[in-house]
Each structure stands twice: as C-alpha cells, then as structure tokens.
Amino acid sequence: MADNKKIRLKVLRQDGPAKSDSKRWEEFEIPWHPQMNVISALMEIRKNPHKADGARTSPVAWDASCLEEVCGSCTMLVNGKVRQACSALIDKIAPAGETITLAPMTKFPLVRDLIVDRSRMFEDLKKVKAWIDLDGSHELGPGPRQSQENQETAYPLSRCMTCGCCLEACPQVNDHSSFVGPAALNQVRLFNLHPSGKMHAAERLEAVMGESGVQGCGKAQNCVVACPKEIPLVDSIADVSRQTTKHMLFGWLLK
C-alpha cells in the first residue's frame, strides 16, 4: 500500500439538540495507517481539526471507552448501519478507499455530533427489575447449583452491553410507540432463568405485558441481526412472550 494513502470520512454533525440549524455533513481526509479503525480516524481529526477543504472546524464529539466492543459506548451509524465504531476496521468497511459516513443513532435524544443519550435503556432495566433480589452482601455460602446447560444458556444473554443497536434497528421503537425494545425483554428472560431470579418472575412478567412489552414486538427480527454480541434476541422475546401468556392464563392458579 502506498504510504500517502488517505481515507475520507463524512460526519453528520449537530452542536446540540436545540440547534437543528447547525445540522451539517462535514468531510475529512485523514492519512491511512495499518490496523486503522473508525475510532483511530476520529482521533486523528482531533489532533488536526480541519475539514477536507482545509477549513478549520471543531473536533468531532463522540462517545468511547473500552475500544474492544465490550462497553457499548461508541455505538453509531457507520455507513448507515448501527454498530460499534471501535470494531469498524477501515480496510474492511472501505477496502477501495470509499468515503465512510458516520452519523448518530436516531432513536435516542441527540447530545452533540455522534453522541446520543441512552439513559432510557437504563431506566427500562429498572422497570423490568433486571436484578436478583439479594438478601444482602454478607456471607451466606455458595449460590444455588446450576447445570452447565443453564450456564451456557444464560451467559450469552448476559453479554448485553446496553449499546442500543437492537433499539436502533427495531421498526417498532419510535416516537409513537412505548415499546420497551429487545434489550430489556432479553433481561427478563435472563433473570427468570436463574434459580433465585425465578422466584420473582411474576413481577418481571407483569412489567412487560401489553403494548409497551412483548406485544409491542412486530417480529421484524432486525434486532438479532444488529446485535454485535449475537444474543438470540428473537428467541428471548418469544420465550418471554410464552411466559407472559402462561402467566396471564394460569398465573392466578399458581399463586
């Protein structure tokens, strides 16, 4: 590869949620280097915040933390597809030097440039009581025994990093719907699977009945494709849906 190879980025920018007049595309030209990803390209911009036409601009604002696709911070639209920017390797997404577009996710309130506010996802975890009702952190001996099979089902579900890809990809998540989205429903499945979590399964199921819960799913199955951790989200929604139906029909009998 030629040493003077450049890559081109086109970034959708906006100074703040109330400043829609500042919404604009800006183009950048950055020297290519080996093992480059979208994050290292953005890092280059802040070292020299100039647009491709040479005009000075402010450095692009974006969220990032771990840079190895376990924290979920740097989620954005890369070439129109929602994903983490850290694992978006330049040579893979633009093998022939195509222009790469970056834009913020659209299903969350904008903060600035590529940063959005995903706090609703954490609030939703409260609604579905995504936790074990622990008696306390004092010593009470080992937890319940669990089969390898149970662990192998639970572990992949537990790798959800609340990144927002599934909500972004879901057509049912929008301004006109209260649908909680796949991530929170997957958490219901995870905790209802755990031997102690099961004891409070009913509370979680009651939280996800109706339009804002399982019934909100339109079965588009975009979520499972968008999930970077390959969590079986469609299975999770189906599973929780079955649980709620059963709870609705027989719940009072089991009480």
Next chain:
Amino acid sequence: MAKPTSIVTDSGKVRRVVVVGGGLAGLTTVIKLCEAGIPVDLFSLVPVKRSHSVCAQGGINASVNTKGEGDSPEVHLEETVYGGDFLANQPPVKGMTYAAPGIVYMLDRMGVPFNRTSEGLLDFRRFGGTLFHRTAFAGATTGQQLLYALDEQVRRYETVEVENEKGIAVKGERMVRKWELWDFLGLVLDEGHIARGIVAQDLKSMEIKSFPGEAVCLATGGSGIIFGKSTNSVINTGTAASAVYQQGACYANGEFIQVHPTAIPGADKLRLISESVRGEGGRIWVPKDAKEKRRGKDVPESQRDYFLENKYPGYGNLVPRDIAARELFLKCFHEGRGVFNNKSGQNELEVYLDVTHLPKDVLHKKLSGVLEIYEKFAGEDPYTNPMRIFPAVHYSMGGLWVDFEKSTDGRLVVGSPRNQATNIGGLYAAGEVDYAYHGANRLGANSLLSCIYGGMVAGPAIATYVKNLDKSAFDVKSSVFEKATTRERERYSGILAMNGTENPYKLHEELAQVMLRDCTIERHNETLDKVIAKIDELEERSLQIGVTDTSERANQGAQFVRHLKNMLVLARVIAQGARNRDESRGAHFKPEFKARDDQSFLRTTMALHEEGAGGKSVVNYVRGLDYPLLGKSVRVSDEVDISLVKPRARKYETAGAASHADPPKESTKMSARPQAQG
C-alpha cells in the same frame, strides 16, 4: 445543627456519601454503604455499566479448593505476597485472600453466570504465579459479568427510598442517585483540610457544581492512558487521582506499572489477550530460526522455541506477568527473534501465543470472548492460527496511599475507619486507584478480587467514619463550597481561553512515547533523567495550548486539556519514583541494579505534591506522615508490614516455590496440557 448520627438533618436534607467511579470497587462500596443505611451520590465519567472493569477477561481468584488440590487462603496469601516481590503490606492481603471465597459466593448469588463443573459447582481455572486452580470465571468476559451483577444491585438501590431513624420514607429521596457522565474536578476541603464534598462537571451541559458529601470515596481506576496506547479504556487517565494528589493526598508506589505480556498490537489501543488463555493451556513460542518464513501454523513442533517453558520449568507459561513480559521483551527487542515478517523483511516485536492444539469445544466454552476479540481486531482466526502478541501497559500497582488497621489475627479490623483511608480526612480510596494489595507486581485474577474487596472494606470503614463525625457537610459554611466551585469554574474558563499553538492531543502523544519507551519494562537512570526533562518541557508547553473547541456543549477538547495536565503530574510521580528506586523488584527492573535490595528499598514510596515555579509540579518524597482522622492524628510510615510471610528471593524455575504448600500432583504437566471440560 444536625445530630451527627442522623442521616436526615433537622431541615430535612439527606446526608450522603460521595462515591466517584462506578467500576467494581465503586459499586461494591455503594452496596456496602446502602446496607449500612447510608445514601450515596455516585459519580462516573461514563454510565457505570461502561466502566473499565468490563475489560477484565480471565477471572477472579478465590481459594475454594473444589479440585481437591490442597489450596487455601493461606497459600493464596503467600503466593500473592511472593508474586508482588514482598512490597505489599501483608495484613490487607491476608484480609483479601481469606475473604475471597465469600466474595465469589456472593457474586454467584447475584447471578453471575460463572462456568460450572458437571456437578453444577463453580469451575476454577489456572492463572499466573500459582499451580492451583483458583480462578472462577464467566467465559472470558468475567469483568463484564461481575460489573453487571454489581450494577444491577446498585440499580435496585436507585429504586429504594431513604428512610429516617423512625423508618419513615423521605419523599423523593432514593438510596442511590447516579451522576453519570460527570467529571470529577476536585475535593471541597474545609478550613481544617477535611473533605466535605466534591466539585464536578456535567459533560453534556459543561455545568460545574459542588456537591456536599459526608465523606468521599475515589474508585476511579488506573492511569494507563499516560502511556498512550495500553490495554486500558480511554477514560483511564488517572485524572481524579491526580487531582486529589495535587490537593494533598499521598501517592504511593507510583513507579510500579504492570506490563501485561500478551496483547494485540493496534493503532488506537493494545487489546488484551487474557492470561486465562495460558491458564487453559495456551503456549508461547517463537520459531527457532529467526528468519523463519513459514506462517506460524506451518512451523513444525521441533522448530519451535517454547522459551518460557524451557527457562521456567516450574511455572512455564504461567510465570507472573513481570517475568513473562521481560522475557518477551528480551526475545524480541534484545535478541531480535520476534516473528519474522516476509513483507517488511524484519523481525517484528511479536511472539506467538498458541491455542491451536486445544480442543475447539473447550476453547469455545471457556475462551470465546477473548478469541473473538482477536478475530475481530487482528482479522485472523485464532482457532487455527497461533496469535501474534506483544506486551502492553496494563495495570497500576501504585496509587493513592491508604491506611489499614491490623487485627490480632493479622487481617484487617472490620469497620475500622482507618481502612482504605487516605491522608486527607474524609477521603477514602478503593480499587486500582489505591496502592494496597499487589506490592511490586500483581498476580492475574487478583485485580477483580482486590477491587471488590477494597469496596467491601471501604464501605464499612466510611460508615463508621460518617457515624462518628461531629458535624455534617451541611454544617460547613456555604462559602467553602462556593469558593471551591468558583476555583474550578475559573480553571475551566481559563482552559477555554487558551489560544496558544500547542495541540493537547499531540502533547499527549509525545508524553506517551517517552513513558512507554523509557519507563516500562526496562528502566535506565540516564534515560529516566531524560523522561523527567521531557515532562518538564511538556508541562511548560502545556501552558501554550490552543484549545480547539469552545463549544458550550459536550466539549471533549477542553476536558482533555484538564486530563492532560493531570496526567503530566502523575507521569512525574511515576518517572521520578522509578529514577529514585535503584534496585529491581517486581515490575520495576533496572539492568544497572539487577538485584532486589531489601536493605534500602523494602519500603513504600510515598509522594506528596508541591507546586513548583513556572507551573511545574514537584514531587516531595517522605518517609512517613501524620494524617487527621475524626479529630485525632494518626502517624504512619513507609515501613512495609512483613509480619506474615518472610521475604525471600523469587524462584519461578522451581514448581511450588511461591508457597509452602505441596504443589498439586499434575501441576508440572498442567501448563502444556489442556484440561478436560468439567
């Protein structure tokens, strides 16, 4: 005036403790405080679920001895102290290793999906510096899973109401309030230099505010970003630790920086490949022929040099990290025997880490999380190709100095307000930001443990402190808070007004370059002098920064200027500490002084900050200090408590040298042999 013991003041205000940092240590502290009935304000640079603890892969140590090998907390203590080259105070380590089984059980009860044996018990694997199966794990994303479990418990406390002494709920007040995406700027110190709260900045609106706190606990992690590219998250600049250091907190053993032997070289980050890969049987090698042109997988067994196994038959690929990192560096840098690159025609700074001989289903069940990272970022399938890896800066053994109170059985007095206390009254620290548990070198899978244990100790210590305070932060004059807020607002507007010619990110790159090259695996006094001169130069040039962003919203550029200045101050503590320590111990290695020198250097490096001329920082090293605690003064020194395990030379060539326990029978074969599932 409020009754000191009441959690709600007469005027109805809720007295809270401020915890800064929402990784394992911070979250554990929060849980312990809530259990003690103390409400918390929790601050974090990122939503706590995105804290750096997610990056920990391999597991957490606890001597549960479910494999019948004769492991015990006592052996864990000995091996931790030995691995740390005897620099750690031993009572906190003993407290930690004895608490470890209970901690892992607690996490299990919280729902962490730990891997299981066929009987449904917790499974354990091997890690560095031991021959026992002592590490509990959840696939190869254990840190993430532990963080999530604690995050869930803290979220539960976000929904629990604060109750007053009579058990009546205080309207609208929850046990935990989270302040996520807030940057810690500094402590609010009263006239007596006691911490009464903090000043922080909202990273969305850039608003700067002060918050009262009955006590403050920093759990803000390490400072790897000082070295530029490392295994750390980009948020790990050490800014909070540096800020309180500049306000008078003592920083201890700063020169001890762990370099992890196995990471993927990268443009923006050096991604960790967990030690658990070797714990499960992964082997490190280079081709015997330095000009070997074949790909790793095509090099026959007889042509491979398994150099760690050959030199350290006792512990093999699982020698502690300081030793493994040095051997890799020696192979690649000094002997020029790193993997040969056909394209460039030179030997790269890379060696092979090989798991291709291990059964795929075992790899999948136990290591898929980490192998996936290699696949995604190196673009090569590690199941069939040996991985190419090189050492990277990973962990800071040093950190804020914290005290402890020793119990009669050589552990810690539970609930003593001295535990995890810094030398600033009312300021506590826990997790990687403290210096307490690892001495000169940390053993793998001890960090998740020390973070959680630190929090388990800090919580009750702070509860005792708060309950014995004679006045509340609400009784402190409001002018104290106003002054602190004004100070930080002025500093920030000062940054926004900087219109010089230097770019802060480029200055950082220059700092990182010298720190990484000259202040990590090998240290020479002559080059360290140059490093310090470079820091002088950069501190001076940092006054001439031109801020690139003046936006009122989410201004990351201005925030970085502040972090950079704080990094420069800590970099000096690290470099100067390394310059002063003329010996080799654990991660600190000086070829000119190869031996460990207990006579002169078996002591804690204690650094205090001084403001120098022309904006330069000066490090003042002390042999002891007095610090205030609840109206009394406590005298402490740099002497290391070695009352439990007598210092001796480390010899990892011999199996079982790290403790007095008999090594498990199969241990010597274990390092190269895959373990059957279950």
